[in-house]
Amino acid sequence: MIPAGNRRSKIRPPRKSLVSSSLESSTTDPTVDYEKSWSILSNAIIQIQNKSVSNLSYEQLYRKAYILVLRKYGGKLYDNVAALITHHLLNRRDYLVSLTDSEQFMKATLTEWDEHLQSMKFISDVLMYLNRVYVKEHKKLLIYDLGIQLFKDNVIKYSDDQVGKKIVEIVISEITRNRNGEVITTNMYITKLINMLELLVESGSGDIQFGENYYQSSFEPAFLASSETFFYRLSSEYVNYNLGTRYIQSTSKFIKDEESRVNFYLPESTYPKLNELMNNIMIKDKIDTILSLPYDQQGLSYLLQPVITNVIEGSNERYHIQDLKTLYDLIGRIDEEQGILRNKLKQHIIAQGEDLPKQIRRSLENSGEKRPNPATFAIKWIEAVLKYHEEFAVIHKESFYQDSTVSQAITYAMREFINVPPSARKDTNAVNAPELLSIYMDYHIKQIGKPSPSKEIDAINTSDSRDYVDIFIEKSIQFLRFIKDKDAFEAHYANHFAKRFLSSKSGSQVISSNNKMGIDIEELLLSKLGEEMGTTSLDKIIRMNKDIKLSKDITTDWKKLLSQSTKKELIDVELKICNVNDWPKSMVKDYKAFTSDENGQTSFIWSKQLRPTIREFEEFWFSGKKNDNKSLYWSPKFGSIDLRITYPSRTYDINLSTYAGIIMLLFAPQSTDNYGNLVSAFEENKELSYEEIKELTGIAEIDLKRHLQSIAVAPRSRLLIKSPMTKDVNDNDRFKLNEKFKSPSVKVKVLTVSAASSVAANAQTKVKTEQEEEADEVKANILEGRKLEVNAAIVRIMKSRHTLKHNELIEELTKQLSNRFQPSISLIKQRVEDLIEKEYLKRDEEASNVYHYVA
Structure with a gap:
């Protein structure tokens, strides 16, 4: 085919002498025989069309045409040439119509087109003038x-477009065959025919070419209509597979193949139209259905299942990385912001996350823990959530091209299932993330504080180049970022912080991030939490930590004094002195109950072995007037006692709670022999009833029974014998020293039976357990703290804005407090009313939803 750009002749016009002689003859001969000249020209055109040009004289033909134009026969010549070409084309058309074989028809049409363009080039050369x-x-x-x-x-x-329709039909049919996977041999014919159709431009008035070409007006609409039908049929066929992964793979492959076809056959102007049609039918209309398919039909839940399997079972199942990547690419064709994928991911992550606690509990039960304690569950759940996040990080990197919007959706979904609202926690599968994180941290801090590392610490230190402490802190901070109610975490952390200090045998283990002595783990953790949350939010815990430091200093001074004293009845004491205003109320609320009242009466009775030390320390405390403005109260609820007890088998160093130690001291030898030496406690063989122990100690009934269970019922720490031997402690039970007690180790740690284990004994009295009281107290502290924070935030906002509408105030409050907690509408309304009552705010007289700040 000769391009249109080559249609202009390169034959030069006749020499000037020739032109001059022609002009002279034309002017001298007033009559020009048009018919004779046309006969010569028409015969030449016919020979050109029949490809017999070797005998033609282009110079003579040009002169004939030149003279006719010069003598004003241009219009007639133009029309005659058009008629002659038309006659020839109609004859050739009849030949084309007679062809029945598609490929032969395509080949013949292109041949006629190429020969016609070649002829028109020669004819144009002749008729250049x-x-x-x-x-x-x-x-x-x-x-x-x-x-x-x-x-x-x-x-x-x-x-009626007979040949044109046949071309369109055949080309579309060939492309459809190729779409169906058939190998066709007409690729070049299709491309050339489409190029031909693009050159056939419509003409308007005055025979000026304008507007659409035949490809745009006839072929493209037919092709798009055929494609639409094909896409619908193909997508329905893929959907009928009932397999989401197969639909995704098949659709992706077809789209890639179709793009190759479009780039090979069709002009660029068609691609956007076909692309939109293909994307809408095969992706937009179907993708939601495909993603929503159930697991057995390989929808999105199937693609994401390896994540949860790896988390729960600790396996390393391969992800559907390529399928997820293909899915991302497909959705990106119809939604650059990946809104469909993000919404579906959120739904599935939230669903999996909400089911995670149930699966962890089932896993723990299968491993033999019928009633997993809170610490075990907290560790498993938090580790599972962090592992879940790691698994999605891999998918995000390898399948979603590290798309930041998808990352935000994953984080949002995880925050959603982690932060279950309090109203929904009645569900057995619901979790309290702030509390569980505090429990998780409490467990690891205690592990770090142990003299010898646990197997878990050793395993981490040997499998990771980083230190156990670094890993623990990193995980804790990472999980903390998912928590919305950081104020609730602070309250629980403060509670565990206090219990660690009050219940520990000594100060927290000093340990650095590389396992070298030198840095207090509590100090290190507080500094990291302060970097994450701000030190002002940890103000209460920081003040508690100051009390701990002060206690250590006072203990050091006391021990110096003790080392210089000659009083043998004084015992070594590790002091823990707390300012009751800063420490959790659940722990210090009854601190006065263990001290004699104005009448010298007290419900609790300290052992006589401890009283001299208590008196001596009180004198030390108030000496030098350094603590004259302070009161000192002794509380046996926390802490522990170390007793050295010589049993018939051997002597044991036994560490037990203060309550349990005071009970054991009741069985200490009281009498002496004839020589003034104390008689062995086993020789005295003292036996006390439950009621006698209760009267001699003054320990509250709930605590007394719990600690008696610890030292008289628990098999490994049965320091006393209870008769009758039953699991529960009853009012008619009797107790005496267990002379057959044995332990493989000289050092014995007596663990206190948890309050949950003693609930059955207290069920009839319907008395709240210590844990329940603590939980209620923490909730109350959180609520009280939120009231103060909301009040302060409202005053700050109103002081700067002076006048605000109710909805604008809520919006500002939410923005300011979002990094601490999400204030409820009811809480905001209560605090607004409170501030109005206290005359910090006032309502507008005309609009009740408008507030004014009262200076």
């Missing part, structure tokens, strides 16, 4: 362009 003068003056189509127009009208569109 006609183009330059007549065509230009009358704004007609150039002869070459006229030939293309005539081909369109007399071959392609003639007789």
Whole structure:
């Protein structure tokens, strides 16, 4: 095929002498025989069309045409040429119509088109002067362009578009065969035919070419309509597989193949239209259905299942990385912001996350723990959540191209299932994330504080180049970032912080991030939490930590004094002195109950072995007037006692709670022999009833029974014998020293039976356990703290804005407090009313939803 750009002749016009002689003859001969000249020209054109050009004289033919134009026969010549070309094209059209084989028809049409363009190039050369003068003056189509127009009208569109429709039908049929996976041999024919159709431009008034070409007006609409039908049929066929992964893979492969076809066959103008059609039908209309398919039909839940399997079972199942990547690419074709994927990911992550506690409990039960304690569950759940996040980090990197919007959706979904609202926690599967994180941290801090590392610490230190402490803190801070109610975490952390100090045998283990002595783990953790949350939010815990430091200093001074004293009845004491205003109320609320009242009466009775030390320390405390403005109260609820007890088998160093130690001291030897030496406690064989122990100690019934269970019922720490031997402690039970007690180790740690284990004994009295009281107290502290924070935030906002509408105030409050907690609408309304009552705010007289700040 000869391009349109080559249609202009390179034959030079006749020499000047020739032109002059022609002019002279034309002027001297007033009559020009048009018919004779046309006969010569028409015969030449026919020979050109029949490819017999070797005998033609282009110089003579050019002169004939030149003279006719010069003598004003240009219009007649133009029309006759058009008629002659039309006649020829109609004859050739009849030949094309007679062909029945598609490939032969395509080949013949292209041959006719190529030969016609070649002919029109030669004819244009002959009629060059006609183009330059007549065509230009009358704004007609150039002869070459006229030939293309005539081909369109007399071959392609003639007789109701007979040949044109056949071309469109055959080309679409061939492309459809290729779409169906057939190998076709007509690729080049298709490309050339489409190029031909693009050159067939419509003509308007005055025969000026304008507007759409035949490809745009006829082929493209038919092709798009056919494609639409094909896409619908193909997508329905893929959907009928009932397999989400197969639909995703098949659709992706087809789209890639279709893009290759489009780039090979069709002009660029068609691609956006076909692309939109294909994306809408095969992706937009179907993707939601595909993603929502159940697990057995391989929807999104199937693609994400390896994540939860790896978390729960600790396996290393391969992800569906490629399928998820393909899914991301498909959705990106219809939604650059990946809104569909983000929404579906959120739904599935929240669903998996909400089911995670149930699966962890089941896993713990299968491992033999019928009633897993809170610490075990907290560790498993938090580790599972962090592992879950790690698994998604891999998918995010390898499948989602580290898309930040998808990352935000994953984080949002995780925050959603981690932060279950309090109203929904009645569900057995619901969790209290702030409390569980505090329990998790409490457990690891205690592990770090142990003299010898546990197997867990050793395992981490050997498998990771980083230190156990670094890993623990990193995980804790990472999980803390998921928690919305950071004020609730602070309250629980303060509670555990206090219990660690009050219940520990000594100060917290000093340990650095590389396992070298030197840095207090509590100090290190507080500094990291302060960096994350701000030190002002940890103000209460920081003040508690100051009390701990003060206690250590006072203990050091006391021990110096003790080392210089000659009083043998004084015992070594590790002091823990707390300012009751800063420490959790659940722990210090009854601190006065263990001290004699104005009448010298007290419900609790300290052992006589401890009283001298208590008196001596009180004198030390108030000496030098350094603590004259302070009161000192002794509380046996926390702490522990070390007793050295010589049993018939051997002597044991036994560490037990203060309550349990005071009970054991009741069985200490009281009498002496004839020589003034204390008689062995086993020789005295003292036996006390439950009621006697209760009267001699004054320990509250709930605590007394719990500690008696610890030292008289628990198999490994049965320091006393209870009769009758039952699991529960009853009012008619009797107790004496267990002379058969044995332990493989000289050092014995007596663990106190948890309050939960003693609930059955207290069920009839319906008395709250210590844990329940603590939980209620923490909730109350959180609520009280939120009231103060909301009040302060409202005053700050109103002081700067002076006047605000109710909804604007809520919006500002939420923004300011979001890093601490999400204030409820009811709480905000209560605090607004409170501030109005206290005359910090006032309502507008005309609009009740508008508030004014009262200076």
